[in-house]
Structures are given as structure tokens and as C-alpha cells.
Amino acid sequence: MKxxxxxxxxxxxxxxxxxxxxxxxxxxxxxxxxxxxxxxxxDIELTEQDEAKxxxxxxxxxxxxxxxxxxxxxxxxxxx
Numbered sequence: 001m002k003x004x005x006x007x008x009x010x011x012x013x014x015x016x017x018x019x020x021x022x023x024x025x026x027x028x029x030x031x032x033x034x035x036x037x038x039x040x041x042x043d044i045e046l047t048e049q050d051e052a053k054x055x056x057x058x059x060x061x062x063x064x065x066x067x068x069x070x071x072x073x074x075x076x077x078x079x080x
Contacts, residue, residue: 001046001054004077007067008039042066051078 009015015037022036044061048054058076067074 001048001051002079003044003046003054003058004079005042005044005058005062005066006039006075006077007042007062007072008037008074010071010073013071039072054078 009018018036018038021038022033025033025036044058046054046057048057055076055078058078062074062076063069
């Protein structure tokens with residue numbers, strides 16, 4: 001089973017890198033770009049075939065290592 005984990009900063013947490021990306025895009029002539037938030041994408045292959053067990057395992061991974069849950073939120077996407 002394959003999983004994709006999206007980790008982004010929580011709303012209200014300053015994102016200086018996202019702000020820098022937004023300014024750079026505006027300076028390159030992309031005037032329609034407003035607020036930009038950046039994050040990270042993590043692809044994980046699991047040997048677990050049970051979707052519920054895989055999701056529980058991924059949640060534990062996020063809580064323990066992949067995300068700083070004080071300032072970040074995460075979203076898990078499972079694919080067979």
C-alpha cells in the first residue's frame with residue numbers, strides 16, 4: 001500500500017518561506033498570486049494491506065516524527 005502525507009503549518013502560524021515564495025512570484029510577473037503557504041510531501045510505501053491498520057500506523061508516524069503537531073497539521077492519503 002502506498003501513502004502520501006501532506007504536512008503544512010497550522011493556520012495562524014507565520015510562514016516566512018511561503019511569504020518569500022509569494023513575493024518572488026509577484027516579482028516575476030505573476031500578479032494573480034495572493035497568499036502562499038508551503039509545506040512538505042512525504043511518500044511512504046507500506047507492507048500493511050489493512051487500510052485501518054495502515055492509517056493508524058501513519059497517524060502514529062506523523063505524531064511521533066513526521067509533523068511537529070504544535071505548529072503543523074497533516075493529512076494522510078492512502079492508495080492501494
